[in-house]
Amino acid sequence: MSVPAVEVKNLTKVFRTGFSKDYVVAVDNLSFEVEAGEVYGLIGPNGSGKSTTMKVVLGLMAASKGEAKVFGLESGAIQARNEIGFLPENPYFYKHLSGVETLRFYGKLCGLRGSELKDRTVELLQMVGLEEAAKRRLAGYSKGMLQRIGLAQTLIQNPRLVILDEPTAGVDPVGSRQIRDLILKLRDDGYTVFLCSHLLEQVQEVCDRVGIIFKGRMRREGTLNDLISIEDQTSLTLEGASPELLGKIHELVASEKGTTIIDEGNSRTTLERLFINIAEQKTEDTDQ
Amino acid sequence: MNFLLQKVPRFVLVIVVLVVFGLIRSPIEDHIRDRLVKANLLLPPPGKTAMEQMSQSALIGTLGGLRSLVSTYLVLEAFQHFSDKNWDELHRTYNIITSLEPNDETNWVSFIWHIGINATANMQVDESLPQFERDRRFKEYAFEGIEIGERAMEQLPDSVKIKTQLAEIYRVKLDDKCAVAKLYGEVRDLDGAPAYADRFYGYFLAECPGREREAYEHLIELYHENEQNHLPSLIATVKDLEKTLEIPLIQRIPDPYPDIPGRPPK
């Protein structure tokens, strides 16, 4: 059994407001684990304690009570931070640096040098599709480009754990799809991904397990199937079914005691899929 | 250390460190400061008067360690006052300049010159004022110049230029030959004294009532010391003294009265 990538035990974080005795409990006795190699989503509405939890794991904040560990190491320890690649919600980097300079800066902070750093920088710029904009200063990057360079710096030192804070917030559907594909690729490449989000539909497609946090407490946790499948309902999607076949199915269901057909009709795609299909089609037409 | 960080409020720790560091460094800094002042690398603080007279910006500049810069700027300002013949403002400005840089000989010399020589000269020609007022201010500026010179000599007792500039006020404005002689007497003993200082001492001593004998002996000594001292002014003064003191003919110098331009022949 490998060491969990993230281990949070009885974590409590209390913020005092100013000089008064008032305080806010941002995280209340939270416990969860992220297994090595899985994609774990910590989801909840704004103000539920996701960012606070994440900052404690990153070592940017100390816990008021409880503990957080990364691959068995205390979360604030310098070695623990070398295991983590972090992509913040709105990636802010030094705007005076170019794309390649940014990667080199963060790479050096992680101990990369010389040809190792150079090769890694080139590899990541190719991976995120920013080779042509590599020498441009970040002040001239679009939001999507900033997100991509952010992702590149997240992976600069080949961390075992990637922490993503609202990775698809504010990103268009095409970009969002690309990020989700990237997350799945990271998983396949052996990275552990711990992401925080309030965009529930998008999280649904990538996470192995999900923890639902609300008002600082874990409310539900488990695999998606366990959490969102309605146990006593079954979906069946048919293509090319004739009216006679449908009639037979209706009769079969009617003959079975305790079973009813709740919904019937044409399957629907999602608006997002439609948008992506149109965008991809337009791209193909332009290329031709 | 962790215990301290957890239990003691952070600002208390900061204050404690600052106080301990302050107590350790204070005597060290005082010692270094004294040595810097002694080596003339650090200027002593400006006098109280200067502090009161300084404008806000000059004060801030001074506090910011820019005394030389502030003083240079004030010299330019003083030059403007000189051009405008605003003697009182010029006096105030130079007070600050010499307070900021009390070891700067040039500033003191300029100060003495402006008040003692220029201001008094201006009073002789300024027809916008009544004669009585002009005469009164003439004296005032002359004595102010002397007061400035005496302050300067206290600050820089070995300055040749300050003494000679002060001597000029006595000579040109107050016609006090004894005072001039006294100053040249001090100048001749200083390093860097001009060659003529010795002679000037004798010349002015000769015109100081009751000191003619002393002057004669000094000038005769110079005469016999070096042939290069056989200058027309020296010979003329010795000849006058020989007459005044009724020096026996046999003891008198052989030179005739020299022709000195501007001086009527005897």
Add this chain to the structure above:
Amino acid sequence: MSEEIAERKLRAPAKAVKSFSLLRVWTIATSTVTQLVRMKTFYFLLAFAVVVIAAGNFNIPSTPAKELSMIKKVSFGSMDLFAWLFAIVSTALLIPRDLEDRTLYTILSKPVRRIEYLLGKLCGVLVVVGVSLLAMWAICSLVIFSRESLYVADEMALIQEDGRYGAEEVEAQIALIREQGLRPELGFAVLASFFKAAVIASVTIFISTFASSSLFTIITSVLVFLIGHAHSMAANFWLQETENNLFVQLLLKLFKILIPNFQIFSFSEGIVQGEAVVAALVGQMGALTVGYIVVFLFLSLLTFVDKEF
């Protein structure tokens, strides 16, 4: 599901990192230098060059020696002013900006110690201040040397035209000008300005670790600097007025203990005026500077080490 995850090929653990790395400090320092350079801060050198050249062309009736003295005073005084002002402003921009932009999150989420971050920022500022001082010194030296050469040539022409002075007197007159001209000892004056800028930069970095904004940091640092200069003057002035006032005396002593004594770092003025340099004293000032930097970095760490973002 756990079995499926357990079957996935996992990545190797990260390499061990040093507990404290000068290379990480240097990385942050060079990034700071790049940031300050790309903020076009060096343009102030143009303003400085204008000031020095203007000083070299003042036409006040004066002797060559006095004019050279004035050029030096204006140049080195401006150099000193630019150095400490630049040190305050550039340092004050660094940490608050990183906080506002949240760049600090991404940096501190990497294996970087907070002391490395602070040290890197301070080193970056000191490198920029040092390079600026060297550039200003080069500009000053050029102006002083050219004026000195001009004055010497003019003076020699005047003296020779007059014809009354011997070689010794000519030499003495030229020596008087050269005394106020370019001398190697002026390098110590530049060093003095650097010491002062280094101390105020370390004080500013300390203030910026708890300040709410860059503006607050700048104003507080300037106030500390002015009070630090006023120690002796305040003691002289106010104690004369209020000899028996215990409260004023205690207040002055408190300021003296808590606030750095910046006045002693102004020994560049004496050097510029031509006083001899005592190397041992300069060495002591250097040691004092290092002491200040170490203590204020420690204080910065105290306030910054568990600051939460």
